Amino acid sequence: MxxxxxxxxxxxxxxxxxxxxxxxxxxxxxxxxxxxxxxxxxxxxxxxxxxxxxxxxxxxxxxxxxxxxxxxxxxxxxxxxxxxxxxxxxxxxxxxxxxxxxxxxxxxxxxxxxxxxxxxxxxxxxxxxxxxxxxxxxxxxxxxxxxxxxxxxxxxxxxxxxxxxxxxxxxxxxxxxxxxxxxxxxxxxxxxxxxxxxxxxxxxxxxxxxxxxxxxxxxxxxxxxxxxxxxxxxxxxxxxxxxxxxxxxxxxxxxxxxxxxxxxxxGLRRVEKSRISKQMISEHKRALLEKLQGAVTTKRTELEAMASQLAESLTNKLHSMNELVAKYKTLVKDRSSIPETVKLLKKEIQQLRKSLKREWSYWRRFSKQVMRLKAA
Ligand SMILES: [Zn+2]
Ligand SMILES: [Zn+2]
Structure with missing residues (x-):
């Protein structure tokens, strides 16, 4: 004291x-x-x-x-x-x-x-x-x-x-x-x-x-x-x-x-969007696992595995997205880039963005379901 x-x-x-x-x-x-x-x-x-x-x-x-x-x-x-x-x-x-x-x-x-x-x-x-x-x-x-x-x-x-x-x-x-x-x-x-x-x-x-x-x-x-x-x-x-x-x-x-x-x-400083998302996912995962520890459910092990798997997949996709966007920016700046390659990369980014969006909304639904579980 x-x-x-x-x-x-x-x-x-x-x-x-x-x-x-x-x-x-x-x-x-x-x-x-x-x-x-x-x-x-x-x-x-x-x-x-x-x-x-x-x-x-x-x-x-x-x-x-x-x-x-x-x-x-x-x-x-x-x-x-x-x-x-x-x-x-x-x-x-x-x-x-x-x-x-x-x-x-x-x-x-x-x-x-x-x-x-x-x-x-x-x-x-x-x-x-x-x-x-x-x-x-x-x-x-x-x-x-x-x-x-x-x-x-x-x-x-x-x-x-x-x-x-x-x-x-x-x-x-x-x-x-x-x-x-x-x-x-x-x-x-x-x-x-x-x-x-x-x-x-x-x-x-x-x-x-x-x-x-x-x-x-x-x-x-x-x-x-x-x-x-x-x-x-x-x-x-x-x-x-x-x-x-x-x-x-x-x-x-x-x-x-x-x-x-x-x-x-x-010199306005801001945290990268992907870093914020990763931090959010990691915090949500921690909260979900904590909730599952004390919840009434027969599927605890499956739900825990799912939480970890979904969090990992989202984090990996965010990482890939970061890499692709950085690559795209470099290609756009480089005047010698082949237009077809730039176009293909853009398409890849769009597809990944769609997939991320889908997974993100699934993650949110999953989180809500887990958080609604009754405590033991
Ligand atoms: Zn402060
Ligand atoms: Zn404070």
């Missing part, structure tokens, strides 16, 4: 203090003051920009380096990230890198192994380990981040105060700007971010790996700017996407993609 660190009263008083202030001021504001859609619109835009600065900036850019950008974009991310009131980039990335490196262990600052509420909020109520220079050595070479870390508290108060005054001036509602654009926005954004440490390690599906507690949860994606595909993220943390399908709700991914198209982001 690890010894408990001393309480961090500045964090406790700040977090509890603003929760109490919000609870008291919100009803007073709605009863005694006239609010406007303009105020809510601006507050929502600020919620989204400060939230995306955390997910696209603090998280996917600075903590994981899933893409590169220029100093100007970095500065914008740091500015809106400071408004989010979640500490400096260096502190945030230090904790987050430890979270990934030691997930579910004592060294993970917000390990869910110590309970839901520890992961959600209580971990911030105790003194944290000092920033490990080896963990964030790359970020310590960035002057802007070092400056933000050194003057974080002052910068956080100044940026939020100026933003609140600006919104108050635009809307003519200074009280609303304070209660809605600052307090309520901070409350919502804090809990949305904290959900990733708590709920995204509790409630959902483990589609890619059961070796860590992270889960994919589509509802959380809506609240966390796409960070709810957390099982995928912990399995492939260097991918700039968390939601890998085009229809997955991941506004952070869409923002990074747009920055790339505008020439403001480069």
């Amino acid at each position: 690890a010894t408990k660190r001393p309480l961090m009263w500045s964090n406790i008083l700040f977090i509890l203090g603003y929760h109490v202030a919000l609870l008291a001021l919100l009803p007073i504001y709605f009863i005694y003051f006239k609010t406007s859609w303009l105020l809510f619109g601006i507050s929502f835009a600020l919620l989204y920009s400060s939230g995306l600065a955390i997910t696209a900036g603090y998280h996917r850019l600075f903590s994981h380096q899933t893409y590169k950008t220029n100093r100007w974009v970095e500065a914008v991310m740091v500015f809106f990230g400071t408004l989010a009131t979640q500490g400096s980039v260096i502190r945030w990335a230090n904790d987050h890198r430890l979270h990934h490196a030691h997930i579910d262990q004592e060294e993970d600052p917000y390990t869910v192994a110590r309970g839901f509420w520890h992961a959600h909020i209580f971990w911030m109520f105790r003194q944290q380990t000092p920033i490990d220079k080896k963990v964030v050595s790359d970020l310590l070479r960035n002057k802007l981040l070092v400056f933000q870390d050194k003057y974080y508290e002052v910068l956080m108060v100044i940026t939020n105060t100026l933003m609140t005054l600006l919104i108050g001036w635009i809307t003519g509602d200074y009280v609303g700007a304070f209660v809605i654009s600052w307090l309520l926005r901070m409350f919502v954004l804090h809990h949305f971010t904290w959900f990733i440490n708590s709920l995204a390690h509790y409630w959902g599906h483990q589609n890619y790996s059961a070796e860590h507690s992270a889960v994919d949860n589509y509802i959380l994606c809506l609240l966390t700017f796409g960070e709810g595909y957390h099982n995928y993220h912990h399995t492939f943390a260097y991918d700039y996407r968390n939601g890998i399908r085009w229809y997955h709700f991941d506004p952070t991914k869409w923002l990074i993609w747009t920055l790339n198209k505008l020439g403001l982001a480069r």
Whole structure:
């Protein structure tokens, strides 16, 4: 059992203090003051920009380096990230890198192994380990981040105060700007971010790996700017996407993609499709075999053999597909290639794709049947 660190009263008083202030001021504001859609619109835009600065900036850019950008974009991310009131980039990335490196262990600052509420909020109520220079050595070479870390508290108060005054001036509602654009926005954004440490390690599906507690949860994606595909993220943390399908709700991914198209982001890292599929098959197979171990069935041995055989066949076909596609790309680039050979290869790829599709849907039906089996 690890010894408990001393309480961090500045964090406790700040977090509890603003929760109490919000609870008291919100009803007073709605009863005694006239609010406007303009105020809510601006507050929502600020919620989204400060939230995306955390997910696209603090998280996917600075903590994981899933893409590169220029100093100007970095500065914008740091500015809106400071408004989010979640500490400096260096502190945030230090904790987050430890979270990934030691997930579910004592060294993970917000390990869910110590309970839901520890992961959600209580971990911030105790003194944290000092920033490990080896963990964030790359970020310590960035002057802007070092400056933000050194003057974080002052910068956080100044940026939020100026933003609140600006919104108050635009809307003519200074009280609303304070209660809605600052307090309520901070409350919502804090809990949305904290959900990733708590709920995204509790409630959902483990589609890619059961070796860590992270889960994919589509509802959380809506609240966390796409960070709810957390099982995928912990399995492939260097991918700039968390939601890998085009229809997955991941506004952070869409923002990074747009920055790339505008020439403001480069080197977007993504995991190969076939590698993701192989990982998924391997995880499904593990889950099926585990289910069969404790299921009521007279065909356990046959079903186990089938699960292994189907998984192997799918993996082999994916491997062949990869090889064929690579070969095809080389042939297309090579001007001396014989058109007939290219045509034949294309046909082979199409046939293999069809066969893969068939086998994949059979695998899914088979998986469903096994997962429906009753436990002994
Ligand atoms: Zn996590
Ligand atoms: Zn991460």
